[in-house]
Amino acid sequence: MTAPAPPAETLRTTLAKLLAGLPPKQASQAVDRLIANYRGTTPTDTPILRDRADVAAYAAYRMPATFEAVHAALEALAEATPDWTPTSHTDIGGGTGAATWAVTATWPGDRPVTVLDWSEPALALGREIATANPALRDADWRRARIGEDLTLPAAADLVTVSYVLNELTPADRTALVDTASASAQTVVIVEAGTPAGYARVLEARDRLIAAGFRVAAPCPHSAACPIAPGEDWCHFSARVSRSSLHRQVKGGSLPYEDEKFSYVAATRLPATPAPARVIRRPQIRKGQVLLDLCEPDEQLTRRTVTKRHGDLYKAARDATWGDPWPLS
Incomplete structure (x- = not known):
């Protein structure tokens, strides 16, 4: 029997098939707008992903990079908690589900999975893509406004929040972290690897520690971050393979790019952080x-x-x- 392809490879193949008929010009226009939102200030009264074209462009532009960044964070968490495998997973603001794919790449096997997002087109495409991943075929894709009024349908072993905090007001960010910490054994938050992204992660890290969590990764401790504010920021890099459509949409020639990201993985479970x-x-x-x-x-x-x-x-x-x- 042929072994199933790794989730990363399956995701790339599925995206290539799904997006093969997308006109590059239309995709490029949507990506330009998404980049402006991704790097700037995003309104929080409407979803970023408004229609099928937006979602398809997002999948080509961001989903592979989000997968690799979240996967890197989860692998660091797995090293710190080698005897733990999540038995349930909720992805807040999950969009097309990149983080759910990253979880299946880190811990193979079936578990209840819930994806919450306020963009119905994103949820629809995520559900469609997920049919290629056996571990996600029974996932629950639910529309929900991500903010102060968010309630999670059930407690979860693992809650992921990736590239979401940038889209929220400060009050909504605080509420989201509090909701996640009240509902999960382990919380992983990933943001862009920029000074602003790191500041949002650091804010969430402090709030999780105050709620009784300990940092499993990347920090070797749960004390104050030693980086002086405004002088530097903590971030990492993940190598992302580009598809031909990805290169068309972004105008690049290299077969890869490096995704910079900041993250925190915090848990209530026993964990052994890295020595350094x-x-x-x-x-x-x-x-x-x-x-x-x-x-x-x-x-x-x-x-x-x-x-x-x-x-x-x-x-x-x-x-x-x-x-x-x-x-x-």
Whole structure:
């Protein structure tokens, strides 16, 4: 029997088939508007994804990148909680469901899945795409306004919130985090890897800790972030394969792009955070590797690992941005 394709590959194939007939000009126009909303201030009284063309353009432009960013965050969470597998999942503001695909890529198997979003066209397309993923065929796609009046249909082991906080007012952001923390054992929040995105993640992190959660990733501790506000920001990078349509829509020639993202994974369950986290791309020089680390003593440290460190030097040469340190 042929093994099923990994979720990432299945998602790319499904999107390519679904979007094969989408006129590139129409897609490009919709993407231009979506980029403006993604990078700027978005009104919260109407959904960003208004119709089928918007949703198709979003799927081509954002869904693969969202999948890779959320998957990277979930893999870091899984490393910190190796004995835990979520038995249920709610995705708040899930749109076309990229985070649900990322969960199935991290923890294979069936579980109750609920996707909440206020865009009916996004939910419809997400439901359509999900038929290609056996773990999502029974998912519940529900329309809901994401804000102060949000109520979750049931408690969930895992709640994900990806690229949603930017679309909300401060009051709605606070309400969403409080709703998630009251309903979940574990909460994962992913935002754009910009100073503003990091600030929203940091705000949510503080609120989750105040609600009794501990940080599982990326931080090696649940104390205050040692990064001075306004001087730098914590973010990571995920490599995203571009489809031919993706390259047409975005006008790029490379077969890949790097998605910058910020995130926090917090839990009420036992967790073992990384001893330290590589928070910048390692600098490999002749005979040495420079690692910028966030460490458990609430300090940012640059460590130089040289050949005389033996196996540690080999590990440092293999380390990538976002990895725990030392490598397992």
